[in-house]
Amino acid sequence: MKTQxxxxxxxxxxxxxxGGTTTREQCxxxxxxxxxxxxxxxxxxxxxxxxLDGNSLGAQPLNAAAAMQHAMREGWGDQLIRAWNSHDWxxxxxxxxxxxxxxxxxxxxxxxxxxxxxxxLFKLLAAAVTMPEVANNPxxxxxxxxxxxxxxxxxxxxxxxxxxxxxxxxxxxxxxxxRNAIDDxxxxxxxxxxxxxxxxxxxxxxxxxxxxxAGAMVLWDLSHSAGAVPLALNNDGAELAVGCGYxxxxxxxxxxxxxxxxxxxxxxxxxxxSGWFGHRQPFEFASDYVPAADMRRFLCGTPSVLGTIxxxxxxxxxxxxxxxxxxxxxxxxxxxFRQLVEAQCGALGLQCISPDADxxxxxxxxxxxxxxxxxxxxxxxxxxxxxxxxxxxxxxxFTPLYTRYVDVWDAVAVIRDVxxxxxxxxxxxxxxxxxx
Amino acid sequence: MKTQxxxxxxxxxxxxxxGGTTTREQCxxxxxxxxxxxxxxxxxxxxxxxxLDGNSLGAQPLNAAAAMQHAMREGWGDQLIRAWNSHDWxxxxxxxxxxxxxxxxxxxxxxxxxxxxxxxLFKLLAAAVTMPEVANNPxxxxxxxxxxxxxxxxxxxxxxxxxxxxxxxxxxxxxxxxRNAIDDxxxxxxxxxxxxxxxxxxxxxxxxxxxxxAGAMVLWDLSHSAGAVPLALNNDGAELAVGCGYxxxxxxxxxxxxxxxxxxxxxxxxxxxSGWFGHRQPFEFASDYVPAADMRRFLCGTPSVLGTIxxxxxxxxxxxxxxxxxxxxxxxxxxxFRQLVEAQCGALGLQCISPDADxxxxxxxxxxxxxxxxxxxxxxxxxxxxxxxxxxxxxxxFTPLYTRYVDVWDAVAVIRDVxxxxxxxxxxxxxxxxxx
Numbered sequence: 001m002k003t004q005x006x007x008x009x010x011x012x013x014x015x016x017x018x019g020g021t022t023t024r025e026q027c028x029x030x031x032x033x034x035x036x037x038x039x040x041x042x043x044x045x046x047x048x049x050x051x052l053d054g055n056s057l058g059a060q061p062l063n064a065a066a067a068m069q070h071a072m073r074e075g076w077g078d079q080l081i082r083a084w085n086s087h088d089w090x091x092x093x094x095x096x097x098x099x100x101x102x103x104x105x106x107x108x109x110x111x112x113x114x115x116x117x118x119x120x121l122f123k124l125l126a127a128a129v130t131m132p133e134v135a136n137n138p139x140x141x142x143x144x145x146x147x148x149x150x151x152x153x154x155x156x157x158x159x160x161x162x163x164x165x166x167x168x169x170x171x172x173x174x175x176x177x178x179r180n181a182i183d184d185x186x187x188x189x190x191x192x193x194x195x196x197x198x199x200x201x202x203x204x205x206x207x208x209x210x211x212x213x214a215g216a217m218v219l220w221d222l223s224h225s226a227g228a229v230p231l232a233l234n235n236d237g238a239e240l241a242v243g244c245g246y247x248x249x250x251x252x253x254x255x256x257x258x259x260x261x262x263x264x265x266x267x268x269x270x271x272x273x274s275g276w277f278g279h280r281q282p283f284e285f286a287s288d289y290v291p292a293a294d295m296r297r298f299l300c301g302t303p304s305v306l307g308t309i310x311x312x313x314x315x316x317x318x319x320x321x322x323x324x325x326x327x328x329x330x331x332x333x334x335x336x337f338r339q340l341v342e343a344q345c346g347a348l349g350l351q352c353i354s355p356d357a358d359x360x361x362x363x364x365x366x367x368x369x370x371x372x373x374x375x376x377x378x379x380x381x382x383x384x385x386x387x388x389x390x391x392x393x394x395x396x397x398f399t400p401l402y403t404r405y406v407d408v409w410d411a412v413a414v415i416r417d418v419x420x421x422x423x424x425x426x427x428x429x430x431x432x433x434x435x436x
Numbered sequence: 437m438k439t440q441x442x443x444x445x446x447x448x449x450x451x452x453x454x455g456g457t458t459t460r461e462q463c464x465x466x467x468x469x470x471x472x473x474x475x476x477x478x479x480x481x482x483x484x485x486x487x488l489d490g491n492s493l494g495a496q497p498l499n500a501a502a503a504m505q506h507a508m509r510e511g512w513g514d515q516l517i518r519a520w521n522s523h524d525w526x527x528x529x530x531x532x533x534x535x536x537x538x539x540x541x542x543x544x545x546x547x548x549x550x551x552x553x554x555x556x557l558f559k560l561l562a563a564a565v566t567m568p569e570v571a572n573n574p575x576x577x578x579x580x581x582x583x584x585x586x587x588x589x590x591x592x593x594x595x596x597x598x599x600x601x602x603x604x605x606x607x608x609x610x611x612x613x614x615r616n617a618i619d620d621x622x623x624x625x626x627x628x629x630x631x632x633x634x635x636x637x638x639x640x641x642x643x644x645x646x647x648x649x650a651g652a653m654v655l656w657d658l659s660h661s662a663g664a665v666p667l668a669l670n671n672d673g674a675e676l677a678v679g680c681g682y683x684x685x686x687x688x689x690x691x692x693x694x695x696x697x698x699x700x701x702x703x704x705x706x707x708x709x710s711g712w713f714g715h716r717q718p719f720e721f722a723s724d725y726v727p728a729a730d731m732r733r734f735l736c737g738t739p740s741v742l743g744t745i746x747x748x749x750x751x752x753x754x755x756x757x758x759x760x761x762x763x764x765x766x767x768x769x770x771x772x773f774r775q776l777v778e779a780q781c782g783a784l785g786l787q788c789i790s791p792d793a794d795x796x797x798x799x800x801x802x803x804x805x806x807x808x809x810x811x812x813x814x815x816x817x818x819x820x821x822x823x824x825x826x827x828x829x830x831x832x833x834f835t836p837l838y839t840r841y842v843d844v845w846d847a848v849a850v851i852r853d854v855x856x857x858x859x860x861x862x863x864x865x866x867x868x869x870x871x872x
Contacts, residue, residue: 116737118711301552
């Protein structure tokens with residue numbers, strides 16, 4: 001991490017040079033010439049706040065309030081039940097899924113919006129372990145995951161295992177040992193592409209290839225990567241994925257999530273959450289479940305219309321955005337943040353625990369500190385919003401669509417100030433909140 | 437059905453006398469003296485529409501748009517991630533559940549808002565059949581339901597049965613045969629309290645007692661009753677229930693649903709959809725799932741905040757409403773509608789198929805007609821909104837919170853007119869829409 005932001009390259013992307021100290025003025029120049037500068041205007045960003053928590057809840061698209069108001073007034077309010085046809089609500093899950101598809105490197109027919117990430121994990125995990133080649137092979141009964149996976153991923157696997165009376169079992173290994181642990185006992189590898197705590201990013205292509213060789217499937221949780229790092233699900237051989245709508249996709253609190261299933265697999269998967277919206281003809285009101293032939297079989301109950309409309313405005317913030325360019329900016333922001341923290345706050349107890357190598361890191365950085373919880377509360381008290389993660393981490397996310405270089409510079413100045421003044425010793429910052 | 441609305445009783449509730457013909461003027465008098473007249477002002481009701489489809493999608497509470505705007509601006513927009521604490525989003529599912537509780541006759545600690553009705557059906561069905569006394573008894577493996585149940589109820593039971601490889605099976609009988617079919621092979625009786633097609637209402641107390649005697653549980657689907665007929669889950673011995681947020685509870689399109697579990701059972705049920713919000717301490721980010729001790733164990737993923745906020749405004753429309761009085765009005769509206777249709781449209785091909793007896797009927801009426809689909813389209817074209825249900829039914833719902841007696845009178849006048857003119861022969865009304 002000896003890089004530094006100090007000039008803009010010929011293609012408009014930021015160029016990081018070695019050594020020296022970046023100034024606030026140089027950050028302003030980078031912002032003024034940022035080829036992605038135009039997307040910041042697509043968001044509502046409150047005054048006095050530097051928001052480095054878009055990896056937890058994305059900022060609100062400027063169009064979201066109007067879209068919601070439109071749906072409330074012209075849709076639900078005036079059209080009432082008729083809006084399911086006149087506003088085409090019935091196709092919203094497919095429509096917004098198709099908009100997410102290019103962000104994750106899938107075709108429009110491979111993504112659909114539905115339910116929560118947790119519910120979708122259950123659907124695809126259950127569908128994978130009940131495929132005949134798995135169900136008929138008593139040797140292949142392991143869901144392989146990593147001990148430090150995001151909790152809900154592990155919980156859902158535990159719940160499925162209990163429901164199936166141990167017919168499938170969850171085995172966890174350290175993240176670094178995942179690839180070597182895929183043997184012919186493994187039915188599904190359940191992994192999060194970018195780790196929520198450390199920001200570590202797996203090589204999707206290699207892990208998919210390993211799994212394929214062993215005859216296992218991989219279920220990717222894209223919650224901490226989609227919208228922040230380029231994804232190429234099709235090209236990288238991914239078969240199953242789920243992801244969150246309210247992080248980098250800016251869909252709003254508790255936004256619906258989405259699922260990806262590679263086209264050739266869709267008709268082979270049976271979803272136990274067989275609600276009426278997954279039926280081939282829901283409005284026939286037939287007594288027997290016949291799943292839709294396409295991604296709609298991964299729907300369950302009546303879709304959340306208001307939530308999906310908000311999510312659509314978030315996804316549309318990616319229109320005209322080149323994902324490689326987004327990645328360049330994400331890396332430049334992260335490197336700058338890390339460089340400034342290490343130069344200015346390193347001696348004050350902050351230590352970066354995120355991977356150093358660009359290709360092993362998503363769009364976030366985590367730092368350990370002995371008083372991480374109170375420290376983050378104190379930083380938030382000064383208007384710089386990141387979050388705390390157990391046991392001792394402060395975490396900052398970089399959302400290239402709306403984070404500026406000068407935000408990074410100013411944020412680190414605040415963090416240094418809080419550390420120097422030891423503001424975290426203030427008792428008000430030690431009180432635990434419900435959501436951390 | 438020889439009753440007639442023609443005077444207001446001493447308690448303010450409508451009194452129906454025998455014989456004679458109700459006039460539009462008499463309807464206006466009933467409205468002017470309606471003790472529930474004050475609740476109509478709580479809703480946005482578009483001009484030129486008589487809405488008799490609140491049993492499918494409830495009308496929009498007048499407060500809904502402002503509540504949504506507040507959540508969008510002050511919450512998500514300005515507070516960003518902090519709103520989970522400052523707006524207490526984390527407790528929304530319990531808070532709105534507690535508001536639903538009195539409407540269904542439960543305690544505040546027995547109801548929680550989550551996911552969709554379909555997903556909640558799966559949770560409670562799976563939890564019921566994995567209780568030790570069921571799982572350890574190979575004889576008790578039947579989910580008993582009725583052949584004409586709402587499709588998603590049947591589909592979810594079919595999905596669970598397939599996932600469990602036939603360890604539990606769905607058995608359906610005609611609705612009238614349900615009570616006699618509960619034997620010691622039955623683990624769970626899965627029934628809808630008010631039938632979506634006919635409006636037939638089951639006697640909850642008797643069915644619960646029958647099931648208890650046979651050692652079976654009952655999972656009630658309240659989607660077509662809660663908010664329209666008084667419910668007394670506790671008093672009637674109900675143990676498990678789910679219901680829909682977007683019908684009589686007015687929660688908006690695809691609103692979150694809710695679950696009810698009798699207090700003593702909550703800690704005994706294991707939910708296979710064990711997402712992180714069901715964990716005893718979600719923000720500890722522990723690796724092992726330990727369910728919350730209370731209703732929160734029936735949550736799964738991150739709750740839909742926007743959807744739950746809209747639902748809250750719908751539920752609050754019941755504030756100050758006496759449910760017995762609501763029922764009186766519902767019955768008076770239904771009787772008046774039926775009386776007028778039979779008097780004015782009976783010879784024109786409409787035949788009521790809903791139960792005649794008040795205590796066997798919810799808050800809706802269905803009529804058969806040879807050209808029911810096109811007929812309903814023609815009626816909707818004239819501003820009276822009901823819906824079509826296969827194979828040959830037009831269906832009308834009566835939502836006492838906002839439907840007036842004069843609406844009933846005017847609606848029947850339109851229906852008679854459409855029938856007399858045979859407007860349904862117009863080809864534009866024969867075109868099938870996606871959602872019927």
